[in-house]
Amino acid sequence: MLQVGIVGGGIAGLYAALLLKQQGHEVTVFESNSRLGGRIYTHHFRPLGQEESAFFEAGAMRIPLSPLHACVFEMARYLNDNNPAREKVEFIPYVLQHVNNKILLQGKIWDAADKTLAASVGLPERFHNKTAREMLFGVMQPWTDLLNKDLDHGLTSVLRYDQLTFRQYLRDFAEWPDEVIDFVELVMSQTSQYDQGFTDLVLQTMHFANPDWVTVKGGLTRIVESAAKVLGPACVFRNAPVTEIHELPDNKLKLVVGGIAPLERTFDKVILALPPVAIQNIQVRPKWSFVKERAIQAIHEGPLYKMGLHFRTRFWEHTDSPCFGGQTQTDLRIRWIVYPSNDLGSSNTGCLMVYSGMTDALRWSWTPQSQRVRLALEDLNTFFSQQGVDVYSQFIEAFDVHWPSEVGGGNTMYLPGQYTRFHDVMKQPEGNIYFAGEHISRHHTWVAGGIESAHQTVEELLGGSSLPVLGSTVATSTVPKDLPRRVESQSSHYSIQDTALAAVIMQTSAALALKPMAIGIMD
Numbered sequence: 001m002l003q004v005g006i007v008g009g010g011i012a013g014l015y016a017a018l019l020l021k022q023q024g025h026e027v028t029v030f031e032s033n034s035r036l037g038g039r040i041y042t043h044h045f046r047p048l049g050q051e052e053s054a055f056f057e058a059g060a061m062r063i064p065l066s067p068l069h070a071c072v073f074e075m076a077r078y079l080n081d082n083n084p085a086r087e088k089v090e091f092i093p094y095v096l097q098h099v100n101n102k103i104l105l106q107g108k109i110w111d112a113a114d115k116t117l118a119a120s121v122g123l124p125e126r127f128h129n130k131t132a133r134e135m136l137f138g139v140m141q142p143w144t145d146l147l148n149k150d151l152d153h154g155l156t157s158v159l160r161y162d163q164l165t166f167r168q169y170l171r172d173f174a175e176w177p178d179e180v181i182d183f184v185e186l187v188m189s190q191t192s193q194y195d196q197g198f199t200d201l202v203l204q205t206m207h208f209a210n211p212d213w214v215t216v217k218g219g220l221t222r223i224v225e226s227a228a229k230v231l232g233p234a235c236v237f238r239n240a241p242v243t244e245i246h247e248l249p250d251n252k253l254k255l256v257v258g259g260i261a262p263l264e265r266t267f268d269k270v271i272l273a274l275p276p277v278a279i280q281n282i283q284v285r286p287k288w289s290f291v292k293e294r295a296i297q298a299i300h301e302g303p304l305y306k307m308g309l310h311f312r313t314r315f316w317e318h319t320d321s322p323c324f325g326g327q328t329q330t331d332l333r334i335r336w337i338v339y340p341s342n343d344l345g346s347s348n349t350g351c352l353m354v355y356s357g358m359t360d361a362l363r364w365s366w367t368p369q370s371q372r373v374r375l376a377l378e379d380l381n382t383f384f385s386q387q388g389v390d391v392y393s394q395f396i397e398a399f400d401v402h403w404p405s406e407v408g409g410g411n412t413m414y415l416p417g418q419y420t421r422f423h424d425v426m427k428q429p430e431g432n433i434y435f436a437g438e439h440i441s442r443h444h445t446w447v448a449g450g451i452e453s454a455h456q457t458v459e460e461l462l463g464g465s466s467l468p469v470l471g472s473t474v475a476t477s478t479v480p481k482d483l484p485r486r487v488e489s490q491s492s493h494y495s496i497q498d499t500a501l502a503a504v505i506m507q508t509s510a511a512l513a514l515k516p517m518a519i520g521i522m523d
């Protein structure tokens with residue numbers, strides 16, 4: 001039996017701990033924060049009514065219903081099998097885009113499907129009568145088909161263009177003028193996202209081509225809480241930042257933990273389930289190879305910013321053009337208004353989210369919190385006042401997370417050439433120290449990435465044996481390719497055992513007059 005210390009209580013660290021524990025090893029998880037979950041972070045507002053639960057996802061919020069994300073559903077199945085029913089993780093449909101969603105551009109509101117927008121902003125004639133989404137997927141479809149067919153094989157082809165930014169690819173290979181690239185980036189993504197590496201942008205486009213999505217009933221933090229329950233309190237330390245890592249003469253490793261209750265522990269092996277910036281912040285640790293240190297220093301994390309705003313009513317569901325989920329893209333500071341997919345149609349209070357990334361997220365860092373709320377309300381009012389709503393009279397309170405200020409930064413978004421230079425390097429263990437986290441996986445910016453990386457790392461730590469993923473009996477080192485089987489069902493809430501999520505989403509959507517459709521290219 002090995003004694004393994006796991007630094008980082010995000011999904012990667014928790015998954016690694018569960019898998020090692022399942023295999024009979026002794027694990028200890030150290031999390032610097034008072035809460036587990038890292039970039040999975042459901043914020044709950046003070047409820048107004050007794051029955052009410054008002055929350056928004058300050059971190060991860062939606063999971064594509066795709067084989068590449070099957071490990072998330074498998075993990076939930078494992079947790080549900082090992083926890084009492086009250087801890088159950090249930091998936092409900094997530095509406096990525098609703099038929100009534102709009103675009104607010106230069107002070108005017110457009111239907112998201114309006115094909116005259118391109119002409120109205122003065123794009124060249126060959127781009128008229130197409131939405132931004134049609135333009136993007138028109139160019140990217142062959143790539144997404146290739147990747148969906150066989151991710152590893154497809155990636156080999158994608159990596160031939162790894163030295164390019166996405167913008168360069170669109171300009172030089174798709175022959176798009178810069179104003180077209182800017183238009184599509186504005187509507188589909190966030191400012192300067194297309195100046196990142198081609199590889200991550202193609203992968204993102206593939207994920208966002210998924211038509212069907214889910215979220216967790218009650219918030220994604222339920223996965224984290226459920227994982228902590230299975231692990232048990234004795235092996236999970238919160239408020240426990242690891243500040244030093246020492247290699248001992250007998251090849252064991254000593255971890256020094258700071259925080260409110262400092263301690264030292266010795267382990268056979270250690271997993272650093274941390275984003276590169278957090279590894280860099282560990283004060284004392286062994287120095288590794290030049291390329292590894294470069295990777296830790298250079299891997300690029302795209303900034304993200306989210307603000308949740310709690311309102312007295314779900315007024316967006318009662319306008320002339322009601323939105324039941326989905327999002328509005330704007331060219332305002334707030335960029336995206338995201339409508340909740342939980343509690344659709346209820347008479348409870350509700351939460352809207354404003355969401356921005358890259359340059360649009362960084363812009364919020366120069367403003368104090370009190371002003372950020374004022375600016376967000378101002379922008380929301382610009383949009384909703386045109387629909388007869390005074391958002392100020394509805395407002396209760398707000399909470400925001402500027403991810404660059406958190407230990408985890410934002411999400412990994414490689415710059416040109418970083419996949420080729422750093423991806424394999426970053427995964428390599430250093431003696432008895434192993435690495436995990438979304439930045440090490442093929443699914444940057446996704447919960448599935450954290451899980452995939454943890455699974456591979458544990459396999460490597462245990463000597464390269466092939467381990468079934470948690471919740472599956474399949475002996476494979478990759479996530480299962482089979483989606484939950486589709487069956488007919490009338491319920492609107494679905495546990496993973498129902499294995500009918502895709503069919504269900506379509507039914508639920510139809511019942512609520514929703515029309516899910518893929519849009520956007522940032523999670």
Ligand SMILES: Cc1cc2nc3c(=O)[nH]c(=O)nc-3n(C[C@H](O)[C@H](O)[C@H](O)COP(=O)(O)OP(=O)(O)OC[C@H]3O[C@@H](n4cnc5c(N)ncnc54)[C@H](O)[C@@H]3O)c2cc1C
Binds near residue numbers: 039
């Ligand atoms: C705004 C936002 C939106 C997102 N949306 C989605 C989405 O819709 N769908 C999706 O699938 N994914 C989404 N993601 C991505 C997903 O949340 C991440 O890929 C995933 O949660 C990363 O998990 P991780 O374990 O690799 O890292 P993290 O969650 O960052 O975990 C690392 C942990 O290490 C801790 N730590 C840091 N330093 C130390 C130390 N010295 N000692 C001890 N602990 C330390 C941190 O506090 C943190 O808890 C989103 C992320 C963000 C930020």
